[in-house]
Amino acid sequence: MRTSPLDRLRSLDPILVGATAFLVIVGLAILMSATGPIAFQRWQDSLYMVKRQLLLGLFPGMVAFLLFSMIDYQLWKRLAGFGFVGSLVMLLAVYTPLGVRVGGSLSWLSIAGVQFQPSEFVKFGLLLYFAAWLSSRTSKQVKDLHEGLIPFMGSLGAIVLLLIVQPDTGSMVVIAGMCGMMYLLSGAPLWWFGALASSGIGLVYLLIKTSEYRAARFMTFLHPELDPQGIGYHINQAMLAIGSGGWFGVGYGKSRQKYLYLPAVESDSIFAVMAEELGLIFCSLILAAIGVVVWRCFQISKQSTDSFAKYLAAGVGIWIALQTIINIFSMLGLMPMTGVTLPFISYGGTSLTVLLAAIGLVASLPRTSSRGSDVLRKRL
DSSP states (O other): OOOOHHHHHHTSOHHHHHHHHHHHHHHHHHHHHHHHHHHHHHHSOTTHHHHHHIIIIIHHHHHHHHHHHHSOTHHHHHTHHHHHHHHHHHHHHTTSTTEEEETTEEEEEEETTEEEOHHHHHHHHHHHHHHHHHHTSOHHHHTOIIIIIHHHHHHHHHHHHHHHHTTOHHHHHHHHHHHHHHHHHTTOOHHHHHHHHHHHHHHHHHHHHTOHHHHHHHHHHHOTTSOTTTTTHHHHHHHHHHHHHTTTOSOTTOOSTTTTTSTTTTTTTHHHHHHHHHHHHHHHHHHHHHHHHHHHHHHHHHHOOSHHHHHHHHHHHHHHHHHHHHHHHHHTTSSOOOOOOOTTTSSOHHHHHHHHHHHHHHHHHHHHHHHHHHHHHHHO
């Protein structure tokens, strides 16, 4: 029996959709306050970044949300191979005239005057690809060295290598962590995951040893007081902002650090501005809302009887959780800064659009995965 588009919308997971809507609305309010001074300095319009977030993030994100929630998720399984190929093409495209270097990293594309980071699409593309790849393999194949680990490492390694060369360390860590944990959830031997993690740590060590800039960033993480006006400036200003806010904050719109003292207030450092203005209690509420999104993703994964749906939902939950942890820990000085943004809150049209597409897909799974499993049972 066919269902109307309105019925399909009504069947979406209400908790997941509600928590996401709350985060997007609050994120726009926080972005409006955090980016006012820098937007006015650059474009003489204090609302410039908020307008861009609406035009290039929220509006296309809502379209993507509806598209991915309306279409049967099994279609994406059939198209998952294009997710991997598309990821490779976009990461290679930065070396064409379309590539744009921002902040020393060749990790942006400019098409028709619109700049975006292909790594945001790569996260979603690889999620679809590895969810389909893992769901097409038996437990024995997943645990087999030649049919499981080697093909997995080959596919993921190609993407990781391209991200390292750009360099885009933050996206590399999120993507490698998401895919690695999905592989672990598929039933791969735990010691394989330990070997992958050890390889990742070794790779990070090698990257630090072969780059003076990364070595300086790592030393700043260990001793932020060594160069407070140089490479340690960012983390020192971030911790000053967080400490100034205390439990209840100095008041919405009253941050001092956002007045060109704290770098990257629109992206990496937006949590620090939020903590300064609204306090740690409010920040805890935001983190709780993100926690609800992650929890629902894992619950949907647990409840789904179709393996592709399981990996999709779990992968999105891991993606959002990892990105949040890395951003918060960086601002608190618990790990080196990597340029990872805070999901749903930080400025970035591409990031918001892709996240809303992923949430639309997961929110539809309780409806569609059961249908997919019914079809599977009929075939058997």
